[in-house]
Amino acid sequence: MGKLDTRPRLTDPDALLAALLAAHAGLDEAESRRLDARLVLILANHIGDAAVLQAAIALARGTGLPDR
């Protein structure tokens, strides 16, 4: 069982965000939501490790800020 790695690992962070936004271009809210869900499922399957995934889900849930 692995450990969730939260150190900076992206070689080109700007390109990642740009690619994500480009993927969402032209989609309505529901379509965008499904795209994100597909992406999560594809990455989750790639990672495979249940402990890492649980830690990632908990981290994501715990780091949100309330809406203004």
Next chain:
Amino acid sequence: MNGLLDPRQAAPSRAGQEQVAILGAGLAGLTLALDLARRGMASAVLDEGDGVSRHSHAVCFTRQSLEIFCRLGVGDRMLAKGITWHKGRVFFRDRELFRHDLPPESGHECPTFLALRQDHVAAWLVEACKATGRVALRWKHRVTAVAPGPGGATLTIAAPGGGHVLEAGWLLACDGAHSRVQAALALPFAGCAFRDRILTADVALPADFPTERWFWFDPPFSPGRAALLRRQSEDLWQFEVRLGWDVDPAAEQAPDRVTARLRNLLGPALPFRLERVGVREIRCRRLARFVHGRILFLGDSAHQLGGGNGAVQDADSLGWKLAAVLRGEAGETLIASHDAERVPVAEEAMLAASRSADFIVPETLAARAYRDAVLELAERFAFARTLVDTGRLPRPAVLEGSPLNTPDGLDHGARPGTPAPDAPVEQEGEPGWLLRHLDGAGFRLLVFGPPRPLDLPAGVAPLFVTAVPMRGALFDHSGLAAARFGAAVVLLRPDRHVAARFADIDAAAIAAAHARALGARALGARALGG
């Protein structure tokens, strides 16, 4: 009693007494009555109906339930009559996403599941109950009042022959989701918010229509809902649509409306005939506890969404305990273990049902997005198909934290609380099945080794299983029995659940585990409060 001198003569006149009164002649009640009768215990079964079950829809009985029916002597008819399959198709809107084919694990007499009409099963159970001569079946008996007491319960009954009072030493409330006992005792149901109405139609299809399970997410004729088509008998298929709660059940049952839905789904060419249509409710809720003194709840009156399997397994689990208490072999603490064993099983069934519902009829935006995302990926990717939940078949219920279990440190095979797994065996050269040699009459000690005299507690009979043919033993020719149990010596309860496992014969340890399985250890902690 002389009626003229009876001060209560204006009240119901005839008084009766029963050691065991079972309310409701459904799957739970009839299975329990049959199990008790086979253990030599008489019971009276009271039911409001006239003896003919109204539930013609098919139940998918799991292997565990089928094995219980085999133990009770009614399994052969079911195995001969039931329908099973291992192929299916999954549709999303107007597309077929994928087909699946899961051949069953071999080395079991009973299939993974079997679809059987509930009214057929009920009729066979009634027949078997009558054949024992120990079950008094009383139809058209309606309970109008229930008063619990230390010695059991007092029932006021309305029946064709007149009202009367029945003193029951034990009252087994098997009277379904609208239990009169639950209402009389004002016991609240608690559970998840999920509830649904399901349209069920029996449909005759051409004989060559494939025996497959077809499941539709978001079908064109019912956007946002789901539908299922599966075979239920030799000539009938069962078509189900999850309607949602806010529909008008009467309008949905109109034959024209159902026919239009089926036509839309099966295409214009396939001939079919609509035989029967009904709407049933499903809910996800249970009582906090099933044991209330000498009043016990089984099946739908205790928990909804366990379905027929939950009812059969509740009865299987309680029968031997009640018989042991009635015979004075165990104290009433043994009955208290019913809560510790069955409440977690009901809880797990509710959790599984609620997870399936989140996938089949998602109610939040997030649930909907993930469900649709899974289906969008499932057409091309096997990993996404593993996430598709069209309603999972219940796994064998393991009584994980039961106080009757003696924990062992072993990490493989049938751990304590597991229903005994089947395996092919030979006896004197005759092929057969291990579970057929475990009739459930009492405790059994499975010994993987040559037959020899053993010093065992009263009420524990040995059964020897060997890896080579040997007189007086069952020959485990495939090695599956030894592998599936995972220990050299296994103590089985009368309901054939593993109570304890040992590395070798240790008379003192076996006696202690036997006493513990009969409730000798204090059963202080309840599974759940309230």
